[in-house]
Amino acid sequence: MHDVGVSPEGDASAEAMPDYELLGLVLDGDAGPSGLERISDHIFSHFSGRALSPVTADELSSACGLSSQTAVRLSACIELARRLLVGDDAPGPIRSPRDACRAVSRIRSATKEYFQALYLNARNLVIHEETVSVGSLNANIVHPREVFRPAIYHGAAALVLAHNHPSGDVSPSEEDLRLTSRLVEAGRLIGIDVLDHIIVSERGYLSFRSESYL
Numbered sequence: 001m002h003d004v005g006v007s008p009e010g011d012a013s014a015e016a017m018p019d020y021e022l023l024g025l026v027l028d029g030d031a032g033p034s035g036l037e038r039i040s041d042h043i044f045s046h047f048s049g050r051a052l053s054p055v056t057a058d059e060l061s062s063a064c065g066l067s068s069q070t071a072v073r074l075s076a077c078i079e080l081a082r083r084l085l086v087g088d089d090a091p092g093p094i095r096s097p098r099d100a101c102r103a104v105s106r107i108r109s110a111t112k113e114y115f116q117a118l119y120l121n122a123r124n125l126v127i128h129e130e131t132v133s134v135g136s137l138n139a140n141i142v143h144p145r146e147v148f149r150p151a152i153y154h155g156a157a158a159l160v161l162a163h164n165h166p167s168g169d170v171s172p173s174e175e176d177l178r179l180t181s182r183l184v185e186a187g188r189l190i191g192i193d194v195l196d197h198i199i200v201s202e203r204g205y206l207s208f209r210s211e212s213y214l
Helices: 018-026 033-047 057-064 067-086 099-103 144-153 174-190
Strands: 112-120 126-134 158-164 193-201 204-207
Touching: 018 033, 018 067, 033 057, 033 067, 057 067, 057 193, 099 193, 099 204, 112 144, 112 204, 126 144, 144 158, 144 174
Parallel strands: 158 193
Antiparallel strands: 112 126, 112 158, 193 204
């Protein structure tokens, strides 16, 4: 049985701890010491290499057999670390597909499909970012009201859509094309332009505007 406690008088640092001891501190007794190495192995086996992509509580619970409460706690810790790595500097203006791809880089290696919207002011600066939907590997349902409600609330002048393809193939599906057309038309009706739709993956990205899909 491993002792995962750290004495306040000790000089042990987090950097020197093995993975399972760090996990023990995070879970704070929610998992018995004998199971920490097993859980740690599962986490690194399933999620290593995800870079800055989000890891949801449902994914942790399913992959590692964690309780809902424990999975939520661990997911929150991972999200906090992700935000620290990304930093809080505001992104520059979105003036090209490459700028948009860079702004949503954290979803490029995600194993689920994340549909995001970047809301821009008149100078093309991002004033808000919203994860509109998190889907499965092959399906994602997005409704125009979920995309444009934040745009209206935040006073956006335009927006850029983005989602990832976990398969690595950034070619748009028929569903992607129909959805984009629907959202562009909705934007025209309310006076908020959809400037582009970017599909990203670990292998690259595709711009609907550059490929004349818009």
